[in-house]
Structure formats: structure tokens, C-alpha cells
Amino acid sequence: MQDFDTLLKKSADAHGHLCPGQVVGVRMAMLGCRLIGLDEPTRIDQIKKLIVIIEMDRCTGDAVAFVTGVKLGRRSLKFIDYGIMAATFINLETQTAFRVISTEEARDLAPVYAPEIPEKYPRQIEAYKRMPDSVLFRVQKVRVDMSEYDLPGPTRKKVSCSRCGQVVRDNREVVQNDFILCKPCAQGAYFREAKEIIWPDMNWTPAQEEDQMFVGKALRHESGK
Amino acid sequence: MIKTIDLKDAVGTKLAHDITEIRPGEFKGAAFHKGHTVCNEDLCHLQKLGKNHLYLIDLEADEIHENEAAAIMAKALAGRGVVWKNEPREGKIGLKADTDGLLAVNVAALAAFNMIDEVMCATMHNHTRVKAGELVAATRAIPLVMKRAPIERAAAIAAQNGGVISVHPLRQGKAGLIITGDEVCHGLIQDRFAPILNRKLIDLGCEVDRVSFAPDDAEIIRRAICSHIERGCDLVLLSGGMSVDPDDVTRKGIRLAGADEVHYGAAALPGAMFLVAYIGQVPLIGVPACGLHHRTTVLDLVLPRILAGEKIGKKELAFLGHGGLCQDCPECTYPHCAFGKGS
Numbered sequence: 001m002q003d004f005d006t007l008l009k010k011s012a013d014a015h016g017h018l019c020p021g022q023v024v025g026v027r028m029a030m031l032g033c034r035l036i037g038l039d040e041p042t043r044i045d046q047i048k049k050l051i052v053i054i055e056m057d058r059c060t061g062d063a064v065a066f067v068t069g070v071k072l073g074r075r076s077l078k079f080i081d082y083g084i085m086a087a088t089f090i091n092l093e094t095q096t097a098f099r100v101i102s103t104e105e106a107r108d109l110a111p112v113y114a115p116e117i118p119e120k121y122p123r124q125i126e127a128y129k130r131m132p133d134s135v136l137f138r139v140q141k142v143r144v145d146m147s148e149y150d151l152p153g154p155t156r157k158k159v160s161c162s163r164c165g166q167v168v169r170d171n172r173e174v175v176q177n178d179f180i181l182c183k184p185c186a187q188g189a190y191f192r193e194a195k196e197i198i199w200p201d202m203n204w205t206p207a208q209e210e211d212q213m214f215v216g217k218a219l220r221h222e223s224g225k
Numbered sequence: 226m227i228k229t230i231d232l233k234d235a236v237g238t239k240l241a242h243d244i245t246e247i248r249p250g251e252f253k254g255a256a257f258h259k260g261h262t263v264c265n266e267d268l269c270h271l272q273k274l275g276k277n278h279l280y281l282i283d284l285e286a287d288e289i290h291e292n293e294a295a296a297i298m299a300k301a302l303a304g305r306g307v308v309w310k311n312e313p314r315e316g317k318i319g320l321k322a323d324t325d326g327l328l329a330v331n332v333a334a335l336a337a338f339n340m341i342d343e344v345m346c347a348t349m350h351n352h353t354r355v356k357a358g359e360l361v362a363a364t365r366a367i368p369l370v371m372k373r374a375p376i377e378r379a380a381a382i383a384a385q386n387g388g389v390i391s392v393h394p395l396r397q398g399k400a401g402l403i404i405t406g407d408e409v410c411h412g413l414i415q416d417r418f419a420p421i422l423n424r425k426l427i428d429l430g431c432e433v434d435r436v437s438f439a440p441d442d443a444e445i446i447r448r449a450i451c452s453h454i455e456r457g458c459d460l461v462l463l464s465g466g467m468s469v470d471p472d473d474v475t476r477k478g479i480r481l482a483g484a485d486e487v488h489y490g491a492a493a494l495p496g497a498m499f500l501v502a503y504i505g506q507v508p509l510i511g512v513p514a515c516g517l518h519h520r521t522t523v524l525d526l527v528l529p530r531i532l533a534g535e536k537i538g539k540k541e542l543a544f545l546g547h548g549g550l551c552q553d554c555p556e557c558t559y560p561h562c563a564f565g566k567g568s
């Protein structure tokens with residue numbers, strides 16, 4: 001793994017700014033990886049062993065994801081919306097998991113660890129660099145029972161909703177009175193009044209314009225035949 | 226886990242903790258010690274102490290008793306020059322100075338330690354001069370029984386960087402004194418600075434090698450500094466010439482002598498025009514004129530710290546500000562006052 005300063009800089013670039021959450025997140029990720037015995041989580045031989053479950057959608061979460069290299073699309077990043085400044089690091093190979101929790105005390109201790117800095121955020125940034133892990137974090141050894149449908153790898157199951165026809169992957173369907181339903185149909189959704197529409201330039205594609213013209217000519221040629 | 230039992234059922238059980246008795250003006254201490262087996266004769270006495278129930282402790286594997294916790298914490302808190310005995314009294318263990326010297330408290334680590342609910346540690350002020358055997362801190366667990374994990378985390382916080390509390394012996398410096406000023410040098414007025422500085426240095430266990438006098442001439446001051454260092458002085462004190470007056474050439478002399486670090490100005494009163502400089506490892510201290518008129522000044526705050534091996538720079542002089550205001554009491558009671566206690 002790269003050194004802390006390098007990781008912090010790159011993580012802050014990726015996140016958009018350097019903030020106290022970046023410092024905490026980078027350190028949380030470094031500690032989590034160390035605890036589960038992965039020293040190069042983004043290297044090809046370790047990348048598939050790691051799953052990180054992040055419990056907050058805050059600055060810290062971005063830093064944890066950046067340093068560990070976990071990604072939603074690889075199914076190595078899970079978000080559980082607890083609103084808790086914590087993340088669990090799982091080594092799939094050794095089946096060890098540690099939940100690293102950012103302490104509330106650290107906020108109150110920032111003025112003691114960086115008393116020479118008067119502004120709140122710069123002071124937190126510096127203080128969170130100075131605090132030892134023991135002050136910044138609490139750690140729990142945990143067991144995470146992970147369903148095979150949550151693991152990385154190919155889609156293991158596909159079904160269609162009996163009400164709306166939508167394909168549902170990875171066992172996320174709901175069975176009600178023997179009917180297979182997608183979650184929006186079964187439980188209601190985060191959106192409402194869904195109504196299908198048409199929109200301007202519906203036929204746009206990212207292919208080059210030349211290609212478009214070529215396709216057009218070809219079509220004309222074909223119709224002229 | 227703690228269970229509560231009625232006093233009448235307590236005969237034959239062992240006390241889970243010391244039971245304190247206070248008879249005002251007569252006695253304060255443990256009437257019964259932890260581990261004592263309660264017998265029939267004790268019931269009356271216990272009742273008089275207001276104990277109608279007793280606690281029975283049934284420790285789970287991940288639990289710890291306050292006495293064991295106190296010992297784990299004391300071990301982690303104690304740094305160099307601090308000793309303690311594993312003899313908790315009412316759950317408390319005292320930490321004592323093992324040597325005469327200056328108390329050093331890692332204030333940030335202490336605060337972090339105390340932020341853990343189950344533990345506490347209270348200390349004397351950072352930078353207090355202490356004698357061997359003096360109580361400098363005490364620690365205890367708050368609950369009678371608790372989980373082991375928070376105690377071990379508290380111990381980890383306390384143990385980093387060699388413990389929270391340590392006592393650094395003062396080195397026996399060999400000091401050179403330079404009294405500057407035309408009037409004194411030419412015998413127009415009698416110097417009163419040298420005896421004052423001399424007394425303070427000797428009180429701190431230093432030896433004063435030589436006192437030299439220099440007029441307001443930067444080159445002569447430079448030579449005086451260099452000659453002290455050549456004679457083996459590992460500490461040089463200069464008086465006078467610390468004000469903003471352009472004729473005050475002491476500072477210039479210090480720079481000419483090759484000081485590679487000069488910090489002028491301290492956040493303490495009296496003593497704002499204080500100066501600390503270094504030539505290699507040798508500290509140079511510029512004492513402003515207030516040192517003549519006040520019994521206690523910034524010099525009394527900084528000199529022991531230098532002798533205890535601390536490097537004094539901009540930050541240390543700035544942090545004196547909180548608590549750095551002397552109240553100018555008619556009768557000076559320093560060090561038993563707030564002066565210098567905030568940093």
C-alpha cells in the first residue's frame with residue numbers, strides 16, 4: 001500500500017477536496033486492510049478477496065472506497081445506510097471481518113491534539129493525522145453472514161416480476177402469495193407516479209457522426225436497390 | 226456481572242470491594258477490605274455504614290474487576306521516572322515520582338484516555354517541579370466491574386510514546402552569565418541581576434561557571450558568549466538589552482555568536498521580551514529587565530524545562546499564554562498559583 005500522505009492526496013483529489021473525513025477515511029481503510037491481512041488491496045491477487053461494507057454516505061466513505069479500491073459494480077463495496085461512521089472489512093479468503101468505528105471523542109479531542117490551529121476544519125485535519133489509531137477508532141471483530149447472492153462473480157439468478165415484467169437479478173425478488181414480484185411492485189418504491197415518456201433526440205447514439213452518415217448512406221443504398 | 230444480595234444473606238460471602246468508613250475528624254479509610262469473608266459479627270457494623278445490601282461479583286470471561294483494571298492502567302500511564310505499587314486502595318492506584326525532576330504530562334493522550342467512559346486519571350500540572358516520592362497522578366476505573374476491551378484500549382492510548390506521565394530529572398548545567406549594559410559595565414550602577422540569576426540557577430542544581438560583564442556592544446557580547454561556550458558552559462544567560470530599543474544590542478550579539486535559532490518574545494507577563502536561542506545544543510536565554518523587579522517571571526517557567534531536556538521554540542513560548550499572566554500578589558506564592566499552569 002502507498003504511504004498515508006500519498007493516499008490522502010490522491011483520495012482528496014478523487015473526492016474533490018481535502019476534508020477531515022478524508023483523513024479519517026484513509027486511516028480507516030489502512031487500518032481495516034491491515035487487520036484483515038491485505039497489504040495491497042488494489043492489486044489483482046488481493047482485489048477479489050476484499051469486501052467493504054460502508055455504513056455512511058459521507059466524505060469518509062469515499063476515502064475508504066478509494067484506498068481499498070472497492071467498487072459497487074464489482075460487488076466489493078456495499079452500502080448499508082446506518083448513518084454510522086463505520087466500515088466493516090471482510091477478507092473472503094480467511095473469513096475474517098473487522099468493523100472499524102470512528103470515535104465521537106476524536107472530534108472533542110481535536111483542539112487538544114492541534115491546539116495551535118484555530119479554524120475548525122484545518123484543526124480537525126491536522127489532529128486526525130496526529131491521533132493514534134487507538135484514539136481515532138474502536139474496532140470490533142465481527143462475523144458477517146454473506147449470502148452467495150451478495151458475492152462477486154456472475155449473476156446467479158434472474159427472474160421476472162409477475163406484475164410488471166421487470167427482470168430482477170441476484171435473488172432480490174419478493175414472493176407474495178406464490179407470485180414473484182420485484183421490490184417496487186411488492187413493497188412500494190422510493191419513487192412514485194412513474195409514467196413512461198418519450199423525449200427529444202430519442203435516437204441519439206454515442207457513435208461518430210461519420211458512422212451515422214455511413215449508416216444513412218447504406219440504408220439509402222439498400223432502399224434504392 | 227454484579228449481583229446484589231441482602232445483608233442477612235451475606236454471611237460467608239467475600240466482599241467484592243473495599244468498604245469505606247468516614248468518621249469525621251477521626252477516621253477515613255477502608256473499614257473492610259475487598260476479599261474479606263463476611264461473618265456474623267460484621268453485620269451490625271455494615272448496617273451502621275448504611276450497607277443493607279452487598280454486591281457479589283461473578284466475573285464473565287470478558288470482564289474485569291476495578292483493581293485489575295487500575296493496575297493495567299497504572300502500568301500504561303507510568304512513563305520514565307514514575308513508579309507505582311499494585312496496591313489499589315478503594316480501587317485507586319497512585320503514581321509517584323521516582324526521582325526529583327520536572328513532571329511531563331502528555332496532555333493530549335491524557336485527554337484521550339479520560340474520554341473513555343470506564344477510566345479516569347488525574348495528574349498534577351504539566352511542567353511541575355516534583356520531588357522523589359511525590360504523588361503526581363492517580364488512576365482508577367469508574368465501575369466496579371466492566372468489560373476488558375475498553376480498559377485495554379485506554380491502556381493502549383496511555384502507553385503510546387512511553388506513557389502519559391513521566392518525570393525528567395534536571396541536568397546539572399554549567400551556566401555562564403553575561404550581564405550587559407554600559408552603566409553596569411562601567412561601574413556607574415551596581416548590578417543586581419547576577420545575584421538573582423545565580424540564586425535561581427543554584428536552586429535548580431546548576432553550577433555558575435563565571436559571570437562576565439559587557440557594555441552595549443554586540444561584538445563584545447559575541448565574544449563573551451563564545452568564551453563561555455569555549456569554557457564548556459552548556460547554558461548561557463544574558464541579562465538586559467532585550468527591549469525594542471535599537472541600542473539594545475544583546476540580540477545582535479547573540480546572532481553574531483552564531484545562534485542558529487532565535488525565538489524572541491514569550492506569551493507571559495512578566496517576561497514578554499524573553500529570548501531563547503541555540504548555538505548547537507547550547508541554549509542561550511535572554512532575560513528581560515523584569516527579572517530584576519519580579520520574584521517570579523517567565524524565566525522560572527522555562528529554565529526548568531530547558532534543564533529537563535525540552536527544546537524550547539516558538540510553539541512552547543506561545544503556549545505559555547494561557548495561564549501566563551502573573552497576578553502580582555503582594556506576597557508571591559509561586560509555584561502554588563496559576564502562573565504558568567495553563568501550558
Ligand SMILES: [Zn+2]
Nearest residue numbers: 017019021059
Ligand atoms: Zn469531503
Ligand SMILES: [Zn+2]
Nearest residue numbers: 161164182185
Ligand atoms: Zn414489478
